[in-house]
Amino acid sequence: MKGFGMISVDKVGWLQKARPVCGPLDAIVKPTIVAPCSSDTHVSHGGTGPRENLILGHEAVGIIEEVGKDVTKFKKGDFVVVPCVTPDWLEPGVQNFKTFSHDAGMMKSFKFLGSKDGVFGKVFHVNMADANLAHLVDGVSPEAALMTVDMMSTGFHGVELADVKFGDSVCVIGIGPVGLMAVAGAALRGAGRIIAVGTRPISVQVAKDYGATDIISYKDGDIVEQVLQLTGSGVDSVIIAGGNGPVLSQAIAMTREMGTIASVNFYDISDHLEIPTLAWGFGMSHKDIRCGFCPGGAERVRRMMEILKYERLDIEKLITHKFHGWNELPKAFSLMDKKAPDLIKPIIYLD
Secondary structure (H helix, E strand, O other): OOOEEEEEEEEEEEEOOOOOOOOOOOOOEEEEEEOHHHHHHHHHHEEEEOOOOOOOOEEEEEEEEEOOOOOOOOOOOOOEEOOOOOOOOOOHHHHHHOOOOOOOOOOOHHHHHOOOOOOOOOOOOEOOOHHEEOOOOOOHHHHHHHHHHHHHHHHHHHHHHOOOOOOEEEEEEEHHHHHHHHHHHHOOOOOOEEEEEEOOOOHHHHHHOOOOEEEEEEHOOHHHHHHHHOOOOEEEEEOOOOOOOOOHHHHHHOOEEEEEEEEOOOOOOOOOOOOOOEEEEEEHOOOEEEEOOOOOOOOHHHHHHHHHHHOOOHHHHHHEEEEOHHHHHHHHHHHHHOOOOOOOEEEEEEE
């Protein structure tokens, strides 16, 4: 079958791959709308190490073409929402109360970007379909549902990791789609002051729409100094949703004692993260550092869609570009890779 992906490091294009085989608990899904992610582009440049002939993509909604004999909740022809994280629910790692992201080892639940081909194929495989596929919730559009499978779930997980409470002050570093969802999630969690760090005008406007009270830019000087000037003593929590190696030390420095630094950022394999000793109180500041990526499975995505159903959030503000047809997928992927000034998130209709 045909798919779009990574031929080798820094080389993407069309691939011919064998059609995936459906196991007894699994499903084969035909994508109808997909969205490229910066994680896909990051991997294509070797950000997680060299790979070859890998179909990319981990954000999709679609129609089931085949189900295994032991699947009970879905049938051929059902429209489904596909979480980007699809754990093997029999592995002991998913029994950990924190998340379902590490079933058989670190990040092993993130199968579409790791152990198998992704969703940019004519069809793709979903393991353990009953637990890893969700029906579309009434009142939620397919486009909105597509934004829940990674962007919303990951951004909200940053808020969960940061343990945002009523009245907290929060700084979100990076206001791409994940950071914008962190802003929205912090507002829903009851944060008071929300400082967003970003420069693109379209992202700045959406951040304000989602609840950001202050916007700062690295173009105006050191972001730590700006946060400290605004707050006096720093913020209760920082959510890192963008940046490279130095961003962790910046986050620690702008967080007050007993605060929390939460990172849902996808760092490069070459990045080195440092902890500034003084800003960390010589190891005695009670500043927590937490990291992770979104939990997996159908129930997580269903809960995200419930928020949309009851109009707590207009998630379609993230979608800035719409393409139609398989031939447009490379263009949308390139747009995500280059991060055009007017871009937040592109989607591609494949039917």
